[in-house]
Amino acid sequence: MRGNELKPHIGIFGRRNYGKSSLINFITGQDIAIVSNLAGTTTDPVKKTMEIGGVGPVVWIDTAGIDDEGAVGELRIQKSLDILSQSDLALILFTNNQFDSEEIALVQHCRQRQIPYVLIYSQSDRSEPNPDLISRIEQDYDTQVFVMTTLNPDLREPLTSLIRNSLPESAYIHKSLLDDVISAGHTIVLVTPIDSSAPEGRMILPQVQVLRDIMDHHATAYFCQPAELADLLAGLKNPPHLVITDSQAYAQVAQIVPPHIFLTSFSVVLARAKGLFSNYVAGTPTIDKLQDGDRVLMLESCTHNVTCEDIGRVKLPKLLARHTGKQLLCDTVSGFSNLPHPIHHYALVIQCGGCVLTAKQIASRLAPAIDAGIPVSNYGLAIAYMNGIFQRSMQIFSNPQK
Numbered sequence: 001m002r003g004n005e006l007k008p009h010i011g012i013f014g015r016r017n018y019g020k021s022s023l024i025n026f027i028t029g030q031d032i033a034i035v036s037n038l039a040g041t042t043t044d045p046v047k048k049t050m051e052i053g054g055v056g057p058v059v060w061i062d063t064a065g066i067d068d069e070g071a072v073g074e075l076r077i078q079k080s081l082d083i084l085s086q087s088d089l090a091l092i093l094f095t096n097n098q099f100d101s102e103e104i105a106l107v108q109h110c111r112q113r114q115i116p117y118v119l120i121y122s123q124s125d126r127s128e129p130n131p132d133l134i135s136r137i138e139q140d141y142d143t144q145v146f147v148m149t150t151l152n153p154d155l156r157e158p159l160t161s162l163i164r165n166s167l168p169e170s171a172y173i174h175k176s177l178l179d180d181v182i183s184a185g186h187t188i189v190l191v192t193p194i195d196s197s198a199p200e201g202r203m204i205l206p207q208v209q210v211l212r213d214i215m216d217h218h219a220t221a222y223f224c225q226p227a228e229l230a231d232l233l234a235g236l237k238n239p240p241h242l243v244i245t246d247s248q249a250y251a252q253v254a255q256i257v258p259p260h261i262f263l264t265s266f267s268v269v270l271a272r273a274k275g276l277f278s279n280y281v282a283g284t285p286t287i288d289k290l291q292d293g294d295r296v297l298m299l300e301s302c303t304h305n306v307t308c309e310d311i312g313r314v315k316l317p318k319l320l321a322r323h324t325g326k327q328l329l330c331d332t333v334s335g336f337s338n339l340p341h342p343i344h345h346y347a348l349v350i351q352c353g354g355c356v357l358t359a360k361q362i363a364s365r366l367a368p369a370i371d372a373g374i375p376v377s378n379y380g381l382a383i384a385y386m387n388g389i390f391q392r393s394m395q396i397f398s399n400p401q402k
Contacts, residue, residue, distance in 0.1 A: 007056075007057050008058045008089070008167055009058070009083075009089075010058055010059065010091065010163065010167070011063060011084055011086075012060070012090075013080060014065065014066065014093030014094060014103075018065070018095050019093060019122040020062055020063065020065075021062050023091070023122060024062045026150040026156060027163075028048055046062040047059050048060045064079065064080050065077075066081075084110070086364055087360075089163065089168075089171070091118050092118070095122045095123045099137055107141060115360075116167070117143075120146045120147075120148060121134065121147045122148060124147050146159060146162055171360060175273050178217065179217070181396050182217050182219050182242065187220050187239075188219055188222070188240060188243075188244065189222045189229070189233070189240045190222065190223050192207050192224075193246050193249050204355075206353050226256075229243075229253060244263075244265060245263070247268075250265060250380075250383050254389050259392075263392055264394070264395075264397075265383070267383075268353075268378065268384070270353035271378040271380060274358075275359045275363060276362065281394070283375030283376045283377045284377040284378070284381045287320065287323065290320070291326060292327045294328055294347035294348070295328070296348045297331050297333065297349045298317075298333070298350050299349060299351045299352065300332060300333070301356050301362070316379065331346075336361075336365065344374070346369070346374055347375075348374070348377060351365070351376060353378070353379060353380065
């Protein structure tokens with residue numbers, strides 16, 4: 001289920017041998033990260049999940065030094081910056097009374113991406129901080145510098161408290177998926193096709209998340225595959241308040257569900273709950289403007305086995321080609337993997353529902369496209385648009401009739 005991605009991510013950043021690994025061990029009280037006097041010991045991001053009182057489980061990420069050297073070092077630095085973009089909070093370490101271009105660049109990146117950060121003067125037992133430097137940094141960045149040494153266990157709780165207070169509530173207080181569209185007593189029908197791309201013996205995460213939200217609202221849920229939908233609707237004493245379908249079954253389901261019953265998809269529900277929905281709505285009609293040779297980027301939030309019925313790699317590209325009648329070049333990228341082409345080479349970016357990502361991670365993933373003025377869409381909205389039910393798929397959110 002890849003639950004780690006839904007927890008707040010706290011990244012620890014700084015130069016080599018500045019105590020990043022020692023800090024994560026200090027905070028967690030465990031020997032999670034390898035500590036050594038040898039510069040560059042941490043090469044790949046190291047993740048550890050632990051609880052913070054008042055927040056719940058969070059993912060701590062130890063990263064490579066931002067001053068690494070050589071060709072491989074540059075790759076490690078890029079990985080660290082990638083983690084920074086995915087973080088809900090950044091801990092930026094500096095010491096030896098040195099706060100120069102590397103640290104300034106980290107702060108600037110955080111500010112550009114609206115990532116909250118905490119400045120930590122580490123290893124104060126080895127290098128006593130210059131009060132004038134600390135005062136200047138606090139004045140320049142309008143923040144407090146936390147001075148610490150891992151040799152003092154009494155600093156663990158004050159540091160944890162500072163981190164807790166710096167972490168945005170949006171990172172750990174998750175918005176209900178259907179809070180403003182369903183109520184206790186409503187009947188919701190969930191249409192979930194079972195094909196070769198469905199996982200063996202279980203439901204996929206978006207379906208589980210939506211089901212849990214329905215139960216939290218004390219509504220009633222019915223599950224079926226598209227072939228059984230007509231019989232299910234006919235057998236209900238009263239029509240359902242809402243039908244939610246897997247996006248790939250939109251065309252079939254829309255023919256079965258009467259117009260007076262609200263209809264949307266799991267992907268649309270998730271997209272609306274995780275932000276950028278207005279961007280998706282504005283960008284989706286760009287589909288009709290695509291031309292021969294245009295590149296379209298499909299962004300999947302998870303990695304999975306690819307089948308002949310894969311929605312991002314097979315079904316969606318085929319639907320785009322059939323709808324537009326154009327020869328399009330479609331790329332699919334999973335998780336936070338590097339793009340095969342620069343972002344400005346794409347005419348449209350289509351993001352999946354993002355069931356395993358936080359709103360912050362989705363925003364970071366799409367920020368380069370939005371900043372470059374490239375239209376963005378969502379799997380569910382794009383498929384609804386190409387099936388002629390774009391407005392219908394959003395009707396429940398503008399006229400819920402709770």
